[in-house]
Amino acid sequence: MADSIFKRYLEKKNNLIKNRGILQATYVPDVLLHRDYQIEEIVDIVAPSLNKDKPSNIIIIGQTGTGKTAVVNYVGHELERADAENKNCRYIYVNCEVIDTPYSILYNISNQIITDPNKKIPFTGWSLEKIFNELANYIDDENKIFIVVLDEIDMSFKKNGDDIFYYLTTINEMLKNSRVSIIGITNNSTFAEKFLSPRIRSRLGEEKIVFPPYTPEQLIDILKNRAEQAFYPNVLDNSVIPYCAAISAQGSGDARKALDLLRISADIAERNGDSIVTSAHVDYARQKIELDAVVEVIKTLTDQSKIVLMSIIKTPSSNDTGSVTTGEVYTTYVELSKNLGYNPLSQRMVANLISEMDMLGIITARVKSFGRGGRTKEIDVNKVSNDVFSILSSDDIFRGMNLNQKLKKQTTLM
């Protein structure tokens, strides 16, 4: 048989990593290390549902990568397993980052409950009231305790306010047989206090559980545990795991990040044909992750946002700090978008887009007052890295434009 064109990959494939899946962020391990306390707390609260008593609502707070989702799902599935006859409780999980409108949340919950494909709720068209009443009926018919998990509730809240949470927490008043408990998960520690209106806060936050960031030692444990299953023996330099853990612990004790770092380091080592993963690979991986994140964000921006971003880069700075204001950017923007054949948006809209990109972390902006000169957002052009520029300028919508034209600060175009 002739050599496959993938020969070198086939030969290399199993050098270091035995089981890639275990290193993916989506992989749910069968043991959740260092979360015994939180698991126990949730179990204690949720357990009454096995006897058909309604548990308290819970709000879970903790930064990304602290195991909130994994723990809750674990407990949820164990709960259903304990409820062997499937008589008394039902566990439902909704991720509000993906499913982020009131309609789609209700739609999603309903269709997890409705089994008859002919009765499924259409993905649009109904009024919220109708879908809500229908949902309540189905829930009541089941005659069970429902544990509904709303993951990343702050995402939904930001867009829609807390009306759905109000609906969902008041649903019990419409039910005769069943009961609904809500578990809300958020990574914003001020979310509950700052954003939820009092009527929701008292209902939703009957119990509060905090997931602290992992300490470096805990991260090491977690990584070791996964590494044992994922790698062949002796392919990791001793420094690698502590290094990954240290880097991630610096940030926010994010286990997901630590795992990504480990996996990508190994990928790089493998691709390089190296027989062992070292901390040099980790350094390299860290850079790659950062760059990939930026690329990803820029790729998914809307055309208008890309034009605004380009305008920020192209606007000549009028002061010596190298920063630029909203008004200045807007002038450039109007011209640029006309050149590209787009209808310019209003200034208010552009200001929104700027704030948005600030939150995404690709630009740095802060409101600053220039006294009589007014109050505006000061956008730091220097912090917009060359990476951003080169990624952006290779985008389709700028094809054929001479981008050097007015560019004063940037003399080299990649």
Place this chain on the structure above:
DNA sequence: CGTCCACTGGAATCAAGGGTCT
């Protein structure tokens, strides 16, 4: 100390586009 700029930030509003229901 008060004024007053050039916006910000919030909210209400509109239009278009996806649908269902009768």
Place this chain on the structure above:
DNA sequence: AGACCCTTGATTCCAGTGGACG
């Protein structure tokens, strides 16, 4: 076909404001 419904993206309106200038 016409009445309604939700979502999204944009527009319009408006009160509010930090701090340099006078």
